[in-house]
Amino acid sequence: MSLPLVELAKNKVVSYLQEGGVAVDATMGNGFDTAFMSNALAKNGRVYAFDIQQKALKATEVRLKEANLSNYQLILDSHENMAHHLEVDNVTTICCAMFNLGYLPGSDKSRQTSSKATLKALASCLSMLQAPGVISIIAYTGHTGGAEETALVKKWANSLSKEQYRVSIEIPTTLRNSPPELILIETV
Numbered sequence: 334m335s336l337p338l339v340e341l342a343k344n345k346v347v348s349y350l351q352e353g354g355v356a357v358d359a360t361m362g363n364g365f366d367t368a369f370m371s372n373a374l375a376k377n378g379r380v381y382a383f384d385i386q387q388k389a390l391k392a393t394e395v396r397l398k399e400a401n402l403s404n405y406q407l408i409l410d411s412h413e414n415m416a417h418h419l420e421v422d423n424v425t426t427i428c429c430a431m432f433n434l435g436y437l438p439g440s441d442k443s444r445q446t447s448s449k450a451t452l453k454a455l456a457s458c459l460s461m462l463q464a465p466g467v468i469s470i471i472a473y474t475g476h477t478g479g480a481e482e483t484a485l486v487k488k489w490a491n492s493l494s495k496e497q498y499r500v501s502i503e504i505p506t507t508l509r510n511s512p513p514e515l516i517l518i519e520t521v
Contacts, residue, residue: 364393
């Protein structure tokens with residue numbers, strides 16, 4: 334049995350998370366990726382985590398405090414505005430960004446990521462991505478708009494320079510009609 338995509342993403346991302354680095358959780362949700370990156374970056378690293386829902390910030394804050402982590406900044410804003418927030422803190426490079434597209438589990442399914450916002454956020458991350466660096470995107474295709482957003486993200490990723498970036502896409506072979514997809518963009 335193969336690993337879930339979330340674990341595959343973490344297994345790939347962990348090698349890019351060097352102590353003292355800066356990482357972005359573009360869609361913090363319940364804070365699992367924020368905690369994972371915060372722990373790997375150690376106290377002198379920093380994670381900037383974004384979400385549009387206060388419920389996500391509260392859940393993430395509880396998770397991080399329980400894990401005794403303090404090297405993070407939780408931002409109540411869309412990931413499409415991340416460049417502004419990072420510029421305010423004079424952040425010009427990141428080692429990693431993680432995206433989980435869709436909606437906050439257990440929440441209002443009508444509040445979800447949009448193609449336009451996601452593509453803007455991805456472009457911001459790419460412009461700051463150091464070498465070596467990685468962007469991990471788990472795209473959920475089964476909800477309204479999910480398949481379209483996934484298709485646009487894959488089209489964008491596949492249009493990147495092959496000399497500068499390695500793009501890989503993992504689609505689980507399951508019986509599900511609309512399995513999630515893992516899109517990895519690594520600097521070459």
